[in-house]
Amino acid sequence: MSGTGGACADVVVVGAGAAGLACAADLLAAGLSVRLLEADDTVGGRMRTDRIGGFTLDRGFQVFNTAYPQVKRRLDLKALRLRPFTPGVLAHTSDGPRRFGDPTRRPRHGGPLPAEGASVRDTVALGLLSARDMLAPVSWLRGRPDATTATALAEAGLSAGLVETFLRPFLSGVFLEDDLETSARFFHLVWRTMLRGTPCLPADGIGAVPAQLAARLPDGVLRTGARVAALTPDGVALAEGGGLSARTVVVATGQSAAARLLPGLRVPPGRTVTTLYHAVARSPLAEPTLVVDARRRFLNSCVLTELHPGYADDGRALVSTSVLGSPGPDATAAVEAALGEAYGADVADWEAVHRVTVRDALPAMPPPLALSRTSRFGPGRYVCGDHRATGSLQGALASGARAAREVLADLRAAPDAPAAAPPQP
Ligand SMILES: Cc1cc2nc3c(=O)[nH]c(=O)nc-3n(C[C@H](O)[C@H](O)[C@H](O)COP(=O)(O)OP(=O)(O)OC[C@H]3O[C@@H](n4cnc5c(N)ncnc54)[C@H](O)[C@@H]3O)c2cc1C
Structure with a gap:
């Protein structure tokens, strides 16, 4: 293979978020040789958890739901040690809290x-x-x-x-x-x-979900720290130099990177969200309930340690609060003031321990929305991810599964040629 060298596989999957992990797992189960390349230092993409200063901090607040069909099919829920949120929400209104x-x-x-x-x-x-x-x-x-x-x-x-x-x-x-x-x-x-x-969260944070999927991959399939710079006629080129040969490439990178790797692919705009984490001496709400703000100064907030006390090592309460976009310092102060009202608490001694902004956190999903779109992009080229389905763990996993089905069907139809498919931007 010209210019890229390296090992050869039936399929290279680019990106080890939920979609790429599901796609790789299904292709492996069908007996194909697969390489899964992830640019980051670990798997998960938008489902990552950091352990910083003794706190378990998801890269943006998200909720795990046990009713997703793909979740039921693929995950060992017991091993995730899930704890549920209270069903329903507590709304902070101008008349006070309402359930x-x-x-x-x-x-x-x-x-x-x-x-x-x-x-x-x-x-x-x-x-x-x-x-x-x-x-x-x-x-x-x-x-x-x-x-x-x-x-x-x-x-x-x-x-x-x-x-x-x-x-x-x-x-x-x-x-x-x-x-x-x-x-x-x-x-x-x-x-x-x-x-x-049941809306819930794993004991080790949302990153435990993709970590469980990755742990099931055979040795040698996943390579982290491997950023794909471009697709080549016979595989992929890596940013660090060199590359991998493969008859088939599945791009599972998230929408912006997919549009760069597959010129002509149409992707929806992305939604940006910021999550603020505060450590508080005493829990401001003694229940694992989502708090929303009817005045919409924040999206939602909850005391994560009411679900999992281990999210904070030092016995303090860990409060997660999300806001739309990427607010500056002035807006952050306004959010903290709104939290004080919502929880009926003095926030002066709340310690801001972390803040994370996620761009392209979700794809925009205006109507009419196709809940699942083909992964076929061109001969030997496929694309999957939540932007090809719905912006959710279910959407990402289902899209990865669909890509695997379409790759397998095309390889069976033309076993010696790169899968021929009409371009589907
Ligand atoms: C803050 C937030 C809150 C959310 N809340 C919920 C929720 O409550 N419930 C729910 O179901 N879903 C939620 N979601 C959505 C859910 O997390 C995503 O839909 C899902 O994780 C998307 O998976 P993906 O595999 O499609 O993409 P990604 O997770 O983006 O994975 C793409 C992977 O490709 C890698 N990559 C990118 N470029 C390259 C390259 N050039 N070479 C190699 N690798 C590359 C990336 O590093 C990444 O690991 C939320 C998401 C966020 C961010």
Whole structure:
């Protein structure tokens, strides 16, 4: 192979986030030789956890849900030592805190049904929406015409009051945008997952999820610290020099890097989020509950040590708070003031221990949203990741699985040639 040299594999997968890990695992299970190249020093991509100063700090707050089909299929949940959040959320409003319960769980688990102070009309409307999302087949949800989530909530008969107090503050933390312009198809799938599953976090942080997938790979498959600079006619070239030969390359890098490696690939814009971590002498809320702000000065906040006391070595409480975008120092002070109101706490002695901004944390998902898109980009070239499905762990894993299926189908159809596929930007 010209210019790149090195070992040869049936398939090179570029990027060891959830999508690349799932794709590599499925190709290996089918008997192919696979090399998985990761630019970073470890796997996980957007699902990484750092241990800094005795704190367990995810690179951006995220929630693990047990109801994702790909999660059930691939992960040993017991080994993750999951602890659940309280179902529902606590909304900080101008009238004080108000609980928003999970309409399918008993009050002692989920608070009022569905919300403190909700009208009968809202209670019925949300109950109907929830029952349908929980019970209808996914194919039905997929097949319906798409619209924005704002439109879908209005069409479901939910009042502006309920939307502004609970649903917009909560969903903006899920979509990482607060106009509710995200696809209603995605909203219904997320709502279904939340109703059917349990939101929780692993004892070692969200990074334990990809770490478990990586631990199952045979020796010699994964190479970290290997940044792919370009795709070549017969494989990939590495930024450090040299490269790998492969008949087939799957780009599983996340949307921006994928667009660089595959010129002509269309990718959606990304959403940016910042998570602030504070260490506090005493927990400001003695329960593992997501707090949202109806005035939307922050997206969500929670006391992580109420789930896992081990997230802070020194016995203090660790509070995670996320905000849209990348706020400057002035905005951070305003967020801290809002936290003081929301928790009813004096934040003067809260220690800011860490802050992380994630660009392209999620792909934008405006309607109409195709919940799954082909990985075929061109002959011998495939692309997967959450930007080809939905911005979620489920979307990333499912996209990786789809890429593996399409690679295998093409190799079986033309075993001696690079898989021929029409370009699909
Ligand atoms: C702050 C935040 C909150 C989230 N909250 C949730 C949530 O609550 N629930 C949920 O389900 N999902 C959530 N998500 C989304 C979920 O984490 C992602 O959808 C998923 O991790 C994406 O996986 P991926 O494999 O598609 O991409 P990535 O995780 O981005 O993986 C791409 C990998 O490719 C590597 N790479 C890039 N360029 C190169 C190159 N040139 N050569 C080699 N390797 C390269 C990267 O280093 C990375 O490891 C959240 C994400 C963030 C960031």
